Ligand SMILES: Nc1ncnc2c1ncn2[C@@H]1O[C@H](COP(=O)(O)OP(=O)(O)O)[C@@H](O)[C@H]1O
Ligand SMILES: Nc1ncnc2c1ncn2[C@@H]1O[C@H](COP(=O)(O)OP(=O)(O)O)[C@@H](O)[C@H]1O
């Protein structure tokens with residue numbers, strides 16, 4: 479499987495799901511960092527600037543990092 | 556100036572995340588906080604899920620309709636289905652009430668919407684469908700820095 | 702099974718990126734490659750920009766309409782405006798042709814669409830508007846691993 483993944487990466491055919499996951503992780507880390515330094519939640523544009531991606535990518539990739547079920551759990555517990 | 560969008564899509568559960576991203580991308584134009592963005596995504600999830608699993612009983616041949624408009628910092632969302640409707644609205648909006656305990660629903664959908672929005676109105680007619688009107692004041696950059 | 706969405710939005714340039722993400726989020730459900738996603742975003746950008754700056758002459762009170770459907774790995778996109786239309790379609794589709802050289806347009810919009818799609822049809826009627834029909838075969842998960 480590792481070989482297939484490497485092949486996909488080299489070939490420029492990285493799957494969307496994988497790329498979103500990676501950016502999603504960076505978004506989560508950056509959000510925590512900025513929340514600490516700013517003393518409030520960052521805006522979408524502030525995040526985009528720090529991560530050097532477009533605001534649309536923040537919106538898109540932010541999606542994968544939070545599974546829907548966690549919402550119910552947080553509210554419930 | 557007002558910015559508007561209207562969206563409709565097949566009532567299948569893989570479109571929940573699509574609907575979330577679409578509304579979030581529309582809102583992102585006024586540069587909300589990440590928190591507000593998450594809240595609005597959650598609200599859209601709850602309403603769209605309700606339309607799919609309750610309104611259309613997961614039958615998947617229906618459509619879900621969303622319209623959004625932003626004027627200044629005021630966001631208005633309308634989420635609508637042409638499903639079975641809700642006969643007792645007061646009961647439906649009670650925290651923890653669910654008509655589908657077998658699906659492990661939390662019964663918190665309406666409560667979540669009320670928590671994250673400034674105004675939630677529900678209009679529903681048995682056999683005709685359900686429409687949810689949501690309003691939210693966003694804190695765009697101006698509001699944060701001033 | 703077919704999955705469908707329909708979208709309309711105000712013809713203002715800040716909605717270009719909104720339209721791109723929306724179509725991308727819809728397509729992402731079948732997990733295409735990043736390259737394909739980028740191609741489709743580019744195509745949507747070109748068509749939507751054309752509707753806004755040529756079709757509506759940046760007047761902003763019109764609407765742009767997008768519909769998308771996915772069946773298996775086949776994506777169909779329709780992008781439509783009710784703007785001024787195109788009187789000479791053959792000329793418009795020529796590489797490098799632009800009616801707005803003063804805006805530093807490249808004249809490559811149609812060429813890009815043709816390059817990234819398997820099929821591009823344009824129907825346009827002066828004073829009634831322009832409709833672009835696009836088709837693209839995506840390589841979803843199955844297609845790559847098999
Ligand atoms: N769009 C809808 N169409 C029909 N019934 C609905 C709809 N939305 C909500 N309901 C009814 O209201 C109840 C409460 O909804 P909600 O608070 O979201 O809880 P849950 O979805 O977990 O059951 C649902 O169980 C259902 O009976
Ligand atoms: N939606 C539209 N409505 C009216 N005219 C259009 C539309 N799309 C394209 N055109 C015409 O076709 C020409 C070529 O389009 P394109 O290849 O995208 O180049 P460019 O946008 O850089 O001018 C435009 O300059 C314009 O005259």
Ligand SMILES: [Mg+2]
Pocket residue numbers: 601604605660662663664665
């Ligand atoms: Mg619910």
Ligand SMILES: [Mg+2]
Pocket residue numbers: 747750751806808809810811
């Ligand atoms: Mg163009």
